[in-house]
Amino acid sequence: MLALIFALANSIDPIGRLSVKNNKIVDELAQPAMLRGVGLSWHNWWSDFYTAEVVNWIKSTFHGTVTRAAIGCEQENGLFSNPDLAYNSLYAVVDASIAAGIKVIVDFQTFQIHTSEAKDFFTKVATKYKGRSNVIYEIFNEPESASWSQIKQYSIELINTIRAIDSSAFILVPTPNWDQYIEQAAADPIDAQNIAYTLHIYVATHPMSYLDNAKASLSKIPIFGSEIGAMSASGDGDLDVSKFNTWINFYEESKISYLAWGVQSKAESCSIVGTSGKLTDLTEWGKLFRDTITKYQ
Template identity: 45%
Template sequence: MMMKKFILVICGVVLSLLQGCSRGSEVQREEKSFVELNGQLSVQGNRMVNQQGEATALHGVSFGWHNWWPRFYNKGTVRWLVTDWNTAVVRAAIGVEPDGAFIDNPEQAYNLLYRVIDAAIADGIYVIVDWHSHNILTEEAKDFFATVASRYKDYPNIIYEIFNEPEYDSWDDVKAYSEEIIKTIRGIDPKNIILVGSPHWSQDIHLAADDPITGYDNIMYTVHFYSATHKQYLRDRVEYALNKGIPVFVSECAATEASGTGSFDMEEWALWVQFMDKHRLSYVMWSIADKDELCSMVKDTTSPASHWTENDLKTWGIKVRELLRSKEGE
């Protein structure tokens, strides 16, 4: 009888140890970063896929213009967005033309950009290097992306957005510009994804779909929308592009009017989210800034640069945090 009890005790201990090991391996898997789990991203057909060839989508936030909201361009803000908001990608919006932006002060632009990139790499998320311009500045953009690509070409975390929002340029002009920048980047970084804009604030994706860039791999096309302004007609354009095999990445969006103010349209926003999730589209929401507008997420200049409570956030910031946290485990 004593021998049977002894054997049962031993079996119980062994079972507990095995269960503990199993739980340990689960914890280990859960603690892997988003980049560790997905690795080098690439494009297959009209989909973005991870290193296992599985369709994947990134969800995250864009910083505001670096020249106006530099206080958020730091590792503390990135860490909080990862740990508390479940952000898988951040977008560094490097302003180009305004006073104090890249043309005026390139050293500050690079320093702030590198802070965000280094923090994203350290925390295992993806980072979009956004040339936040509204005009074609080919030589300046080539120098910028050559510098960044030379520094970070070996990191799978990097995504290049080579033209934020062309305003009135034709697709022919935007395409020619994009081919020049892509050629520059691909001479240094052969693999990381490159995002291409389209005319009229990256909404004329149907034009790009009819005449896409050829000869390069891992190219995607951006769409920007603000749900109180851009409704079904723009979703129809996106669907048209997808049906023609064009890979789409929503690199800027919000639930406000395109001006960033006015009013929210949460019903239309819900339709957009449903549409993007249905098609496994990545989306990045605008913006981590304390500007006095609806689509800025931080309440005001008295709010800290991270570790926000709900009292530190505007309505839009609270909504975005809730949406990103709901994506945990996807």
């Protein structure tokens, strides 16, 4: 009965506010919460996909419970040079996700530390969406060269910035080497509540030692797979279905949330839709990921 009352009261976000308990992500009833979905590609190149139609398509076609808005920063037409496009694209996806009753990750899509700009960005977004349990903040996409000590200091500053506005916001913290050295964060975690650490895996490139490191880190920190692909880290090449299934089995058994990269129509393997740009035109990768996660949703 309690669960029914909770669901009815929170129909705009059936899972409710996320938190961490014993290094596991849980919902408002302290039950394990696992999200599966599809992330959008860089907004500055693929803003045509930043629409309510696409959000609802992710929910219906993939049974997705989460999407991710990748707000590019330094690139042409990115946040730093064209903020109007960035915020308009982001708000369209966040508002549509709230209306659809799914989670949405606000991703500061960069490879370098930009502390001042990130604080300004997340201050604006957290102020707009304060109290919205649908919204998750990913404060740094993929550190290319920053050490864990640098990432940790940056993350503490950003966590404090967001929490000063929304004290219960759920926050994703990056890890070194494009979000692959999860064990470094596990060895020296941040002293903060309700955060998880991101892991990005492209199975055709990354060695299985990364899987061993993730397994060893689970007892120390919560992990969130905010990007996974069955192709190489370049975003192209053949799909390694066997290794992909191995990673998905690990995520499912460990109740680690994960999202595919990404909704774009470029002629490369990581595109979820084909070059026609039609949502009905799923690529090999799009079909593989759809068939994979709909087994569990």
